[in-house]
Amino acid sequence: MSHLFLRSTSTYLAMSKAKPTYIYKLVSFSSPIPEPIPKALPLSELDAASGFMHFSTAAQVPRTLKRFFAEDPSVTILRIDYSKVEEEIKWEDSKGTAPGEMGGEGIFPHIYGRALGSADVESKSVLHRNDGNWDEALKNAESWLVY
Template sequence: MPPPTYLYKILDAPPPSPLPKTLPSTELDAKDGFIHLSSAEQTPITAKLFFARCEQLWILRLKPEALDGKIEYSSDPNNGIVDGFAHLHGTRRGLGKDNIEKVLEVNREGAVSWVEVKDMLRLQD
């Protein structure tokens, strides 16, 4: 399977505007020592699993070739992920204005799952 054209980072709060050179790490990324990323197909599943209580998310679209560090993939067959989640290890730059191509604000209403939100299903691989 070819690598995705884009990778995505989900945030539960808006990033600063304009984007800084480097965004602060999320609590989970700092704890785990790498940046958690998803492909377009995985992003709605990731949102469903880890952001179920949020009504609004900010999705950072990243080009893998603009990231420093090493991208490694890990699978989670119990949650339907067989192609592997992308993890960015050893980055010195992190995420910021030089590698975030686009910030997408995505909203959902009521009890609708993130896997049903049209804007999430329209992300590009």
């Protein structure tokens, strides 16, 4: 399996056409995930407003983290086995307004019509922002963030 930190553009392009092993749900520190994870988690404000759950592939996590969670001191990331939700996934732009090809530039996995819950979560990790950026946390999570 390819890991998060890609060595070349050609590696990324080859990987982006392949089906992901996992997709990831990033959750702000302001919405802590209960232990144990419940059967249904509440939707985030963004997911509720959008009408679907936003996910990222491993390759998209760094950009999503830095863009939408830049000020969060920590973020919980839920890892979802793609094969278990594949039939529900719609690959679209971040706003859900334009469908796209899996792995396409700016195209993300979305799930409509339901909440995420314990049965969906393969594992979770909490990343902590250090010195104002996410680089060290991402490097430490490299082996866990698998495409």
